[in-house]
Amino acid sequence: MIGILASVIDGILIGAVYGLAAMGLTLIWGVMNVINLAHGAIVVVGMFVLYMLVSALGLPAYGAVPVMIVLGFVIGIGLYWIGVHRMIGRPELMSLLSTFALNMVLIGLGTAWWTTSPYNVQVNMPSVSWRGYTFTGTHITAAALAVVIAGLLYLLLYHTRIGKAVRAVATNREAAELCGIPTTQVLAMAFGLGVALAGVSGTLIATMFPFTVLSGEAYQLKSFVVTVLGGLGNPAGALMGGIALGLIEGLATPFMPVSWIPIVEFGLFVFCLIAFPRGIFSFTKA
Amino acid sequence: MSALLEVNNISKRFGGLQAVDRLSLTVNEGEILGLIGPNGAGKSTVFNLINGVYPPDGGSIVFVGQDITGGPPYRVARQGIARAHQIVQPLGGLSVLDNCTVGACFGRQGLGLVPAREVAREVVDMIGLGDRPDMLAASLTTAGKKRLELARALSARPRLLLLDEVLAGLNPTETEGMIETVHKIRDSGVAILMIEHIMRAVMSLSDRIVVLNLGSKLAEGSPQQVADNPEVITAYLGDSKLLSVAEKPA
Numbered sequence: 416m417i418g419i420l421a422s423v424i425d426g427i428l429i430g431a432v433y434g435l436a437a438m439g440l441t442l443i444w445g446v447m448n449v450i451n452l453a454h455g456a457i458v459v460v461g462m463f464v465l466y467m468l469v470s471a472l473g474l475p476a477y478g479a480v481p482v483m484i485v486l487g488f489v490i491g492i493g494l495y496w497i498g499v500h501r502m503i504g505r506p507e508l509m510s511l512l513s514t515f516a517l518n519m520v521l522i523g524l525g526t527a528w529w530t531t532s533p534y535n536v537q538v539n540m541p542s543v544s545w546r547g548y549t550f551t552g553t554h555i556t557a558a559a560l561a562v563v564i565a566g567l568l569y570l571l572l573y574h575t576r577i578g579k580a581v582r583a584v585a586t587n588r589e590a591a592e593l594c595g596i597p598t599t600q601v602l603a604m605a606f607g608l609g610v611a612l613a614g615v616s617g618t619l620i621a622t623m624f625p626f627t628v629l630s631g632e633a634y635q636l637k638s639f640v641v642t643v644l645g646g647l648g649n650p651a652g653a654l655m656g657g658i659a660l661g662l663i664e665g666l667a668t669p670f671m672p673v674s675w676i677p678i679v680e681f682g683l684f685v686f687c688l689i690a691f692p693r694g695i696f697s698f699t700k701a
Numbered sequence: 702m703s704a705l706l707e708v709n710n711i712s713k714r715f716g717g718l719q720a721v722d723r724l725s726l727t728v729n730e731g732e733i734l735g736l737i738g739p740n741g742a743g744k745s746t747v748f749n750l751i752n753g754v755y756p757p758d759g760g761s762i763v764f765v766g767q768d769i770t771g772g773p774p775y776r777v778a779r780q781g782i783a784r785a786h787q788i789v790q791p792l793g794g795l796s797v798l799d800n801c802t803v804g805a806c807f808g809r810q811g812l813g814l815v816p817a818r819e820v821a822r823e824v825v826d827m828i829g830l831g832d833r834p835d836m837l838a839a840s841l842t843t844a845g846k847k848r849l850e851l852a853r854a855l856s857a858r859p860r861l862l863l864l865d866e867v868l869a870g871l872n873p874t875e876t877e878g879m880i881e882t883v884h885k886i887r888d889s890g891v892a893i894l895m896i897e898h899i900m901r902a903v904m905s906l907s908d909r910i911v912v913l914n915l916g917s918k919l920a921e922g923s924p925q926q927v928a929d930n931p932e933v934i935t936a937y938l939g940d941s942k943l944l945s946v947a948e949k950p951a
Contacts (some may be wrong), residue, residue, distance in 0.1 A: 574814070576806050579802060583792050583795065585794065586792040588793040592778075593754075594781075595811075596775055596803070597776075640947060
């Protein structure tokens with residue numbers, strides 16, 4: 416019994432990081448109705464930023480977190496102008512294709528640079544032992560940072576001027592523009608924020624698990640499950656959805672072979688789409 | 702009286718339709734200028750040109766000595782021109798108070814969040830939404846949404862307010878209330894350019910009226926001058942509301 420509990424707690428810790436990744440996806444959707452198919456590739460960028468900073472430059476592992484937030488924001492704004500801006504307000508297929516193209520370009524560049532072999536960053540954090548069960552230090556730290564970053568996003572969206580502008584643009588872009596909000600800049604900034612969140616979640620994942628240039632796809636798919644659980648376009652729901660997904664993974668792991676986990680996850684995904692199309696944790700659209 | 706807004710010879714063509722044709726008009730400080738005309742005369746297009754929603758094909762728009770021709774809309778808003786729409790455009794996912802806070806934050810004064818909320822609260826009270834500041838904009842009634850349009854526009858502390866049929870769709874009691882509110886706004890020193898179809902209201906509210914037909918100016922003058930103008934009556938022929946006003950002995 417206690418074994419399951421430990422597995423569940425570890426699942427929740429990892430789930431918080433899934434939630435953070437999904438917040439990036441859902442924020443972009445909520446503000447500009449674009450499903451960012453380059454999401455997974457950006458998670459991978461976050462992983463390799465950790466690798467470069469720690470292995471090549473010798474920075475402390477968690478020093479990569481603020482670096483990635485800033486870098487992700489800059490990369491996001493760049494990607495917005497390259498591949499997203501002209502697709503705003505066009506049919507959704509257009510932005511799906513253009514972000515998918517960005518995804519392929521990023522993965523292609525990554526493969527040329529780092530090949531597809533696995534990388535691992537050794538991060539030393541003291542583990543916490545409890546009744547003979549050990550909780551990995553990196554998992555606890557990653558979850559704590561994910562919750563802190565999610566909290567900061569909440570403060571930004573709900574208690575600052577910029578947040579008001581983002582939410583105004585999300586509900587009615589035309590009206591927001593006529594209120595004096597430079598909506599194009601706000602869209603670019605929101606995309607930058609979404610990318611920063613996805614990237615930093617990649618950085619946190621890379622402190623816990625080995626990764627390759629192709630790891631992004633798995634996390635992108637998990638983000639889709641999480642956003643469907645949490646309600647698409649709802650950042651608070653995304654964190655809850657992430658934790659729920661982590662919990663389910665933790666709960667299922669002791670009982671079935673690992674290869675069955677995706678079947679459970681995507682079974683749930685389909686079930687949610689049918690039974691709760693607006694998400695289980697859906698409050699109001701942010 | 703000094704000119705606040707000067708529209709000089711603006712034109713706009715949509716495909717084969719000349720929506721606005723070399724139109725000039727002036728709004729003076731502190732006045733209410735009514736813009737009337739039959740459906741399709743180009744009234745809303747004039748607003749969109751002033752706002753910068755689209756650039757005019759020709760002509761210029763000068764506001765407080767600054768050339769604002771062609772927008773972008775957010776910059777025009779920051780210069781001090783706010784607008785309430787014919788089809789209400791609430792920020793549905795935000796509360797009434799937040800809608801107005803956004804208006805104040807990004808309006809002419811560009812306030813910080815805390816002073817913006819003060820202004821918003823003040824305007825919400827003045828406009829008669831003080832009893833439901835935390836209600837989501839999307840769940841207001843039509844009359845409530847119309848008031849919210851006005852409140853959000855005023856929160857920007859504009860010098861000129863563009864009102865696009867704020868009376869449309871209101872019942873007589875609500876109309877009375879809204880007319881009173883428009884008077885209050887003018888008394889606070891904000892100039893108003895209003896499009897309105899309810900003739901009784903536009904005749905009583907406006908200091909001057911510009912009549913638009915097929916994109917160009919048909920007549921201009923005091924409400925009585927405009928109502929007595931035979932060309933205006935012809936353009937409106939069949940509109941009994943205007944005729945009844947026009948036939949009223951002076």
